[in-house]
Structures are given as structure tokens and as C-alpha cells.
Amino acid sequence: MRSAATPWHPPFASIARRHAGKVNLPExxxxxxxHLTSVRRLAPATVRAYRSDLQNLCAVIGPLPLAEIDLEALxxxxxxxxxxxxxxxxxxxxxxxxxxxFSWAFDNEAITANPALRxxxxxxxxSLPKVAAADALTDVLDRMSARAAEGDPLDLxxxxxxxxxxxxxxxxxxxxxxxxxxxxxxxxxxxxWGKGAKxxxxxxxxxxxxxxxxxxxxxxxTLVDRATTAPSGALFLGARGSRVGPRxxxxxxxxxxxxxxxxxxxxxALRHSGATHLLDGGADLRAVQEMLGHASLGTTQIYTHxxxxxxxxxxxxxxxxx
Numbered sequence: 001m002r003s004a005a006t007p008w009h010p011p012f013a014s015i016a017r018r019h020a021g022k023v024n025l026p027e028x029x030x031x032x033x034x035h036l037t038s039v040r041r042l043a044p045a046t047v048r049a050y051r052s053d054l055q056n057l058c059a060v061i062g063p064l065p066l067a068e069i070d071l072e073a074l075x076x077x078x079x080x081x082x083x084x085x086x087x088x089x090x091x092x093x094x095x096x097x098x099x100x101x102f103s104w105a106f107d108n109e110a111i112t113a114n115p116a117l118r119x120x121x122x123x124x125x126x127s128l129p130k131v132a133a134a135d136a137l138t139d140v141l142d143r144m145s146a147r148a149a150e151g152d153p154l155d156l157x158x159x160x161x162x163x164x165x166x167x168x169x170x171x172x173x174x175x176x177x178x179x180x181x182x183x184x185x186x187x188x189x190x191x192x193w194g195k196g197a198k199x200x201x202x203x204x205x206x207x208x209x210x211x212x213x214x215x216x217x218x219x220x221x222t223l224v225d226r227a228t229t230a231p232s233g234a235l236f237l238g239a240r241g242s243r244v245g246p247r248x249x250x251x252x253x254x255x256x257x258x259x260x261x262x263x264x265x266x267x268x269a270l271r272h273s274g275a276t277h278l279l280d281g282g283a284d285l286r287a288v289q290e291m292l293g294h295a296s297l298g299t300t301q302i303y304t305h306x307x308x309x310x311x312x313x314x315x316x317x318x319x320x321x322x
């Protein structure tokens with residue numbers, strides 16, 4: 001039985017009516033990406049990833065009518081991608097994007113059968129981001145704090161950004177989206193908007209609070225003065241006074257954490273480190289799930305591994321034969 005249909009985007013509805021069964025793949029991709037943005041409210045980077053994978057499908061099999069695409073054509077596309085050297089994780093992502101497109105098209109009656117139902121994606125390799133040792137991160141943050149104490153506005157900003165990323169285990173998009181009004185400086189919490197525009201409240205610690213206060217008092221006003229447009233309500237600003245972007249944050253994290261994480265240094269590894277250190281310190285798995293903004297506890301279990309030291313300690317304390 002079909003689920004309740006989600007309406008086509010209005011400009012596309014007339015095309016679907018006039019050309020029932022003949023909606024072509026490029027038109028469907030455009031309408032689907034509008035749906036992802038306006039209905040599912042996915043992040044722009046996520047929508048771009050969907051579009052890129054689906055455009056790759058279109059480039060291989062051609063701009064066919066959606067109703068003429070069968071499972072064999074989809075499997076042929078996956079084979080071509082594999083021959084070009086796509087990683088298993090990339091193949092799995094491409095297959096998931098294709099299943100989502102055809103499921104949506106079927107629900108909206110653009111096709112009468114869903115050829116992607118049996119499109120199997122390869123099993124993803126069990127890999128996790130590298131985790132920085134807590135002591136090593138403390139050394140990095142202490143050095144950043146010492147530099148920030150000299151008063152350079154970008155050093156003050158960079159120190160505050162990394163303290164918040166690590167202390168609250170945020171995604172880089174969530175950090176960049178923070179406004180000053182999202183902070184509750186009394187209770188040391190921040191309101192963030194995660195995937196699917198889901199709002200949640202996350203705590204931050206004393207170190208992050210001190211770095212934020214220093215940045216807000218001595219760093220951000222200088223960056224606001226450099227702005228060429230009206231001052232933004234963004235918490236973290238770039239060198240020219242506009243909201244800082246993910247690329248700039250990535251560059252800061254990569255530069256500061258390269259001695260600790262090497263090529264793996266990036267905001268995602270810092271988020272993973274923060275979550276892992278919470279578990280190592282005894283935090284409840286469900287509390288970490290809520291803090292990370294995961295809809296499924298299973299995602300948190302995969303994303304935040306329990307260290308062997310903590311596991312061994314729990315065994316020694318709990319098992320009667322330890």
C-alpha cells in the first residue's frame with residue numbers, strides 16, 4: 001500500500017500531469033532536490049550530495065523517462081561506478097540516494113513500479129574516525145589559550161571554536177550556524193540546529209565558557225568593525241566580519257590538530273573525540289545520543305566506540321571471574 005503522497009513542487013506538478021509516465025530523470029532530480037530542501041529541510045551540503053550522486057546516474061544511463069529505468073539499468077550504473085574505483089562507502093551512498101529518489105517518485109505516482117527496491121548497496125567497511133587522546137587535546141587547547149591571551153581576534157575566535165566543537169561534540173555546520181542569541185551563558189548551554197533542522201540544547205563546559213567570554217569581549221567586536229556589510233548576529237565571524245564558513249573552520253582544526261591526528265585532523269574527528277571521551281568518563285550512552293543529535297541509538301553505538309581501557313575496567317569491576 002502506498003504511503004500518503006507528498007505533493008510535487010508546484011512548478012513540477014503541471015509537467016507531471018501533462019506527461020504522465022514520461023517525466024524524465026533530470027526533471028525528477030530537480031524536483032526531488034527541491035523536496036529535500038523545502039519539505040525534509042536537509043542541510044544544503046546533504047542536498048548537494050544527493051544531487052551529485054543522482055546526476056552521476058543520469059550521466060551514465062542518460063536522461064531517460066523515469067518509467068523506462070529498470071533495475072538492470074541501475075545495477076549497470078553501480079557496476080560502472082565500481083569499475084571507476086568508487087569506494088564501497090561511495091557506492092552505498094549512491095545506492096541510497098537512488099532508492100530515495102525512486103521511492104519518492106513512486107509515492108507521488110510519477111511511476112507505477114519502483115525499480116530501486118531491490119538495488120543492493122555493498123556493505124560499508126567498519127571504519128571510524130581517528131580519536132585524539134584527551135591529554136594531547138588538552139596540550140593543543142592550552143597552547144591555543146596562550147596565543148589567544150595576546151589578544152589577536154582570530155586567535156581568540158579559533159580557541160573558542162575548538163573548545164566548543166570539542167566540548168559540545170558539534171557538527172561543523174552546527175557550529176557555523178550558531179548565533180549569539182543561541183547561547184545561554186548563565187547555564188552554559190547552546191541551542192543548535194542539527195540535521196533536518198532539528199533543534200536541540202547542548203551543554204558546554206567551563207573551558208569553553210571562558211574562551212567564549214574572551215572572544216565575545218575582546219575578539220568579536222574587532223571582527224565586527226571589519227565587516228563591509230551590516231553586523232551579523234552570527235556567533236563566530238570570519239576575518240572580514242561575515243559568518244564563518246565550514247571551510248574556514250576545517251582549516252583551523254586541521255592546522256591545530258595535525259600534530260595529534262595527522263591527515264585525519266578535521267571537525268568530524270574532533271566531534272568523535274569529544275563523544276568518545278564522554279563515554280570514557282562514564283556518560284550514559286543515551287545522554288550522549290541526545291547530545292549528538294542522533295535519531296537512533298544504534299548510530300551512537302557505531303559512532304562512539306567504548307575504549308578498551310574502559311571496557312577492561314568495567315569487566316574487572318563487574319564480572320565474577322575477573
